Amino acid sequence: MLHSKSNWKYTALQDTTDQWMDDNMDMSQVVKDLLLQRGITTSDAAAQFLSPDLKMLHSPSGLDSIEIASERVHKAIENGEKVLIFGDYDADGVSSTTVMLKALQELGADCDFYIPNRFTEGYGPNEGAFRQAYEEGYRLIITVDNGIAAVNEANIAKQLGIDLIITDHHEVQETLPDAYAIIHPKCSPNYLFQELAGVGVALKFAENLLGYFPEHLLEFAAIGTIADLVPLISENRILAYYGLNKLTISKNPGIRALKQVCRIEGNVTEEDVGFLIGPRINAVGRLQDADLAVQLLMTEDFEEAKAIAEEINHLNQERQQIVSSIVKEAEKMVDPEAGDGVLIVAKEGWNEGVLGIVASKLVRKYDRPAIVLAIKPEVSEVKGSARSIPAFDLFTNCMKVRELFTHFGGHSQAAGMTFPLENMNLIRTELNQIIKAQLTEDDFKQVIEVSNTIEVSNVNESLVNEINRLAPFGMKNPKPVFQIKHIPSDARQIGSSHNHLKLQFKEENALLEGIGFGMGELFSKLSPHTPVTVVGELGINEWNGNRKAQIVMQDMKVEEWQLFDYRGKKNQDISQLLHDSGKNAVLVNNIIELPEEADQFTYDTDINSLGKRDVLFIYDLPPDLSRLKEIVTAAKPDNIYACYYVEDSLYLKAFPSRQEFKWFYALVLKKKVLDLKTEMSMIMQMKGWDKDRIIFISKVFFELGFVKIDNGVIHVISKPAKKDLQESDVYQERLNKAHIEKVLYYSTYDELKKWFTNQMEYLAEPEEELTYGL
Template sequence: MLHSKANWKTLTIESDAKLINDIPFKLSPVVEKLLLQRGIRSSREAEKFLFPSLDDVHPPEKIQWMDKAATRVREAIEQNEKILVYGDYDADGVTSTAVLIKALEELGANCSYYIPNRFTEGYGPNEEAFRQAYANGFTVIITVDNGITAVHEANVAKALGVDLIITDHHEAQNELPDAYAIIHPALSENYPFKELAGVGVAFKFAQYLLGFFPKHLLGFVAIGTIADLVSLTDENRVLSYYGLKELTISNTPGISALKQICKIEGNVTEEDVGFKMGPRLNAVGRLQDAGLAVELLLTEFQEEAQELAEEIDQLNQERQRIVEVIRKEAEKMVDPSKFGVMIVYKENWNEGVLGIVASRLVKQFDRPAIVLNFNPETNELKGSARSIPAFDLFTNCMKVRHLFSKFGGHAQAAGMTIPLENVEKIQEALDGYMKEQLTEEDCKEEIIISGEVEIAEINEGLIDEINRLAPYGMGNPKPVFKIEHIPAEGRQIGSKKNHLKLQFREDGKLLDGIGFGFGNLYYAISPNTPLQVVGELGINEWNGNRKPQIMIQDMRIEEWQLFDYRGRKNVDFSFLANEEVIAVSENPLEYSFIPTISYEAKDQELQKVPHLILCTLPARLNDLIQLIQKIQPVNIYACFQLNDSAYLKTFPTREDFVWLYALFHKRKTIDMKREIQSIMKVKSWSKEHIVFMLRVFSELEFVRMDNGVVHVNPTPEKKDLEAADVYQERLRQLEIEQQLYYSNYEEFKNWFTPYINYLETEKSKEEMINGL
């Protein structure tokens, strides 16, 4: 048995669900099921999803206050007023800034941008920045990707006579700012899609200002939308789909340099944005002034773009180093046994990377994490939080909003400032909410499985068809499939042997499975055992060859396992270091973490453990049976060694016994010290063969042994040879060796199976509980 690291949840659809009307294009059953799982029922919906069209983008004028805001900006342009675009320091914020600046410049606006410093100013508008903008002659300020919680700053702007236009997508709180206009899809009743990223909202405003659809700005939209992890459905899907195409063909200096530094060639994918481009743009604002990222996106000079891209790449490498240092420090502060929200803090932690550190802690410990930097001058903590899917961080933190100096974010991510004296109160409150709402099992990572596929079904054509559902992201996750099969081959790969490569075969079809970071599980998979793996299907291209593969995310084995190490010496059990394990052995094992017992161990010495190592053969099969049923292992490792095998010795036949007894009866007395060699030579018997028969005769009192001299009992009681204990002992030893040592693997496992019935009982209990 091998437990999965995550909870597996398989998506289901109604039994009668099907795509209505005729689909004008061919769909495999697998892709049809994927569409149904996404709520797509009609041929029109399927066509819109598989073939996104810019015609399906919603009109920007449906967003409330769009016309009022645009009228004020056009008036400012006509009167040559100075317009300030007030952005944010993440990838969504800098692309939002770039989109609006590009649009304003095309309109001839007198404009500039401002990105607050994460470390000295924090997120969103601040009074000092607004006052400085006023002093510098700006009469219109447009926020992008921020501002919806800036109640005080909006009042400051109004008092100064500056018209504040807020464009944002973050969740609004109890009070809205008193701004000139607020452009926010979620606050616009008539706008059909509420989940645009900040850059999507900025793009809508740019489109309305320009009076045409600015397709040339879609590359920025794709970067910000994908990097900000908003739902890639509806309008976001269309914008990202065409935005990725725009990034692929773009030859603007900034995008070209960014692709080059990310080593992106050919078609740009959502993974390129999410794992290469986005993190590099984010890295700038995490370590210094994010204006560097905006400059890269806006520059019109290739040489400058190249220099900026290289500088950004170096910052990203530094960011990675800092994250690892803080992660290790934070990890030591976490109590893995505690059920609740992890809150860790320390002085001089870089606030710009604390969200990343929080994400790493969540993944490692399956708990929500709040990671904060302590400022002794203000006696405040500032940082970021990340949560697990089952715990709505925003909703639960809002219950104690009064304990935060500042707070904002989403269900799964948030930023905050906390007075030091309130940390324990927040900890206590959030821990209480978690205990009310969740169990330990709820906290485990969850893998959503689209369905099970057979290996024979998987080919390049199917994978290409599945990829028509891209771009993948929130709301449209990349499909994860389950495969259950016995691996034909398996091996550890990588310089540190920390990755796993499996190969499955069925009906002449081959499928490779790659599990990065799963190398340690190589020893947890026994032969001839069905293995369940879940992961994403893809194509592996190498030296011009293309082969289907599954990128393994998790695996499990639902039946008990037998690992056959019989006759092998120095078996490596280091992979069990963090497991509950016990060994039956005459001598201590070299691994100090593995306790040893004997078959005669008392009940109080025995406990249920999942892993049982058998080094010593039992004297009786029943001894082993009883031990198994008391310990109830799910994995058994047989490491038996035989130095003196009864099975390999010839068992005397009845004729052998008759011949030897006849000799004794005829001679009456025989000195075996002198005669044994002659008997061995005449009968071609071994010495052990003769000694064994002598022990049987002696026990049955057919003969008496006296210092090597055999004396025949003249009046022996009639007894069967099998009545002798030594005879029975040899038979038992033969049976034990035959069953437990010399049997083949299938016979060996079949012997154990009837005695593992406790697993069926546990499974029945679990099914009953789940059923109820």
């Protein structure tokens, strides 16, 4: 048995009454089921989803205050006023800044941009920046991807005589800023979609300002929308879909240069943006001013763009090294045994720009929300980022103790914060109490959403291509994860460090390979001929021009008990196996001294002291099969390791026949006295017997009272009691040991597993397998 690392949540229909209402579309049942899970039940709705249309975008006029804001901007352009775009340092903020800057330049505005320094100014508007803008002659500031929490800064702007237009998408807090205008989907009850990214809001504002839909800005909208992990449904899906097409054919020098350093060729996908383009743009603002990223997207000179892109790429490599270093330090601060529901780690000197990434890595490793903070001793403050697990809404729960934070903002799964150093222990205590009141231990595990179960024979390149029509994938439209249950025909570790796992599944004429990156350690936890249940994404593996479908495994489990066969390995060191098996494992043997890793149970130990065990290591053969059955019944193991070695096999030695016993007894009767010290060799030569056989026969006769043995000399007893050979304990013991060897040592793997299974009376009858999802 092997337990999954994550909770598998099987996707259900949005409404149990949903069904496919018509059958006019030529698509597989698998894709129909996936559409049903997304609430799509007709061919018209399916066509609209599979082929998004820009005409389905909502009018920007539905956003509150957008007309007021647009009039103010046009007035500024007419009067030659300077306009400042106040952006943010992440990919959404950079792309939002670019969209607004290009739109204003197209309108002939006297405009520039300002992105605060993450380290000296922090996130969002600040008084110093506003006062500086005023001194430089700005009387109109437009925020993009920030500002909804800038209550104090809006008051400062008003006092200075600056008109502040806020465009944002972050969570709305209790008090709204007193701004000239606020363009925010969640502040607009009549706007039909409230999940736009910051760049989506900026694009809406740009559309309203320009008087037409700016398709040439879609490539930037795709970057911010995908990188900021907003739900890729409705308008976001349309923007991402067309934006990826624009990125593929982009003529923007910065985009072209960035694709070069990312080695992106052909169609640009959401994964290219999420894992290659987005992180590089983010890296700039994580290590320095984010201006360089905006310059990359704004330049018209390809040579300049290449130089900037190379510099950004180096910054990303530096960022990766910094993250790796901080993660190692942070992990040393985490005590997994402490029982904390929320992890909080802090240290002076940590780079604030990468703390969100560090927090994400801690969440993945420890299955706990994590807050990672940089200590600022000069002001006795801490500042950092937090990431959460699906079951815990970080934003809502931190807002319950909002008074403990100096600054706080974010989403359900991510947040940024500043607070006095002295409040750290109190925040830890409060959040631990909150999370423990809400969640069970099982809730802390990461969640994998499983779309459906699929047969190996149904997976092919055609199906994968059809599923990919649901792309771009992201939040609220996740890439489908499928479950496959099958016996692997082959399993192996791959990679230079053997840290990846490759499985092969065969069914009729179908062959499917599964690759599990970072799952190499599970190789030793899979036994032969045992069904394995895996979940993962379907994809295409292309190598040397050959294309074939594969499943990229995310997790796996084995739902039946497993037998691991290590029989016949002399002097093997099983310490690592014991260590990897966890605390609830026991080593069963006849040896008194064992490795420290082992919890010992000998065949003489009271069975009542054993109890339930996850893993049973059998290191020595039992004195009796019934004793081993008692141990298996008491331990109820999920996995059994057969690790015994037979030095001097009895089973392989032919058992003396009755005729051989008769011949030897006749010899003793004839001689009256038989000295084995002098006549052993003669008997061995005459009969072709080994020494062990002669000694064994002698012991049987001695036990039955047929002879006396004194210092190797056998004397006949006259008129012994009549007894059968089988009445001898020595005779029976040898038969028993030979039988034990036959059953437990010389049996095939399948025979041995069947024998153990027959002893497991505690195993319940297998329940009828449930059909999940659809």
